[in-house]
Amino acid sequence: MGKRSSRRKNASMLDSDDDDTLSSSSTVMSDRTVPDVEESQGKVQGGGTKLLDEYVDALFEKRGSTREKALSAIVDAFTNKLQYQFVEKNCVTLLHPCLNSIKRGSSKEKSLASRAIGLLALTVGCENNAAEILEESIPPLSQALKSGLESTLSSVFECLAIVTFVGGNDPDVTERSMQIMWQIIHPKSGPNVSASKIAPAVLTAAISSWSFLLTTVSECKINSKSWQDSISYFSNLLDKDDRSIRIAAGEAIALIFEIGQLDKLSGEDRHSSDSPVHEGNNSQERYAYIQGLKGKILSQVRNLSVEAGGKGSTNKKDLGSQRNLFRDVVEFLEDGYCPQTSIKIGGDILYTSTWSQLIQLNFLKRFLGGGFPKHMQENELLHDVFEFTPKKRQASGGEQLLTSGQKLSRKAMIHLPIVKHEASFQRLFKSPNSVVNKARTQFLNKQRMLSQDRNAGHFAFCPGSEGA
Known part of the structure; x- marks a missing residue:
């Protein structure tokens, strides 16, 4: 009881004045009182929560450097181990000081707090606390994005994406x-957003975060003009000098095509002869515009798939990543084949077979960094998202591979990738009789049946739609 009272008192102090300059007689904890991160990390990973309690207590201190060290330790602890036991008792207690750090902390503190909140959401999973984390986080995260502090924006975008991904059912x-x-990605779409130049790293993070969430939205009102504007904007980004922007825009374009939104718009415009004459003419013009835009994009991605260098980084790895991505995009646009990927996690293999899955996987790998294998092996939320069951869970009587008689969890349904092209599954495995292939085929057939029950144009977000 005394610790909680002390935390509330310190929180009140933090809200009133966040000045790091204090007299020597202050009772505030010094930097030396924060346990050394490297020395104590093994103890935290071993299952104990006492050190995490000390880190959380340090977040209520007035000295900014103390809070930064505590946040760094919390980020490391949550990245490298699933802190289920701690979160069960201390979710809100950790959330509130992190939100205060985003509101009033230094650039470094804001970035660390953003990562801590994102990791907290991934650990909580789809419990009631997930929705609370999202609702509590939206105002300070939105304000942080408007503040324009370039060094913090990428972390804030990623945090907003993660908490929404988990809590935004x-x-x-x-x-x-x-x-x-979207108001940051395309400033003209927001009435109160400055049109100042956005740093390439920030724009890349914003597009990647937007695409990550686009993989999850199931329904919305269709705003044809907004979709036309968004795909046109991403097409323009393919001509940017920065390679990371071109790659992020290319992934967003591939995802929009996988959703089938442009095909839907083209179909609507092509069959609009029942509309009044002037509306019919506008629809036909828009149909012609969309077809021309699709042709332009195909030409752009072909060029980027064979680019010899020149624009952007001279790093050969970056150039290779760009070529590989846009070769996949070309193959997808021309033949309907989604990129088939696999990644080894411990003794298991995680497969992706759609752009939605690939974008989710790459985003979470970037966010979790070195902690990704640990989370994929033990985090039940990620097991649901990717329908991934580690062998050790199977051996201990855990969930087995999805069979035709089983139902998907609610969260798996929400994050179910959209299957538009049957051809994308034709090359999944060379051995049609393998046990893995049979189980995987059952799951993919389940996806096909579910996707057929949904209107393809409803798996999309409409940037700029009214009421957003």
């Missing part, structure tokens, strides 16, 4: 977060 809620991002 309502499409309107996810749509709201995507609209916040």
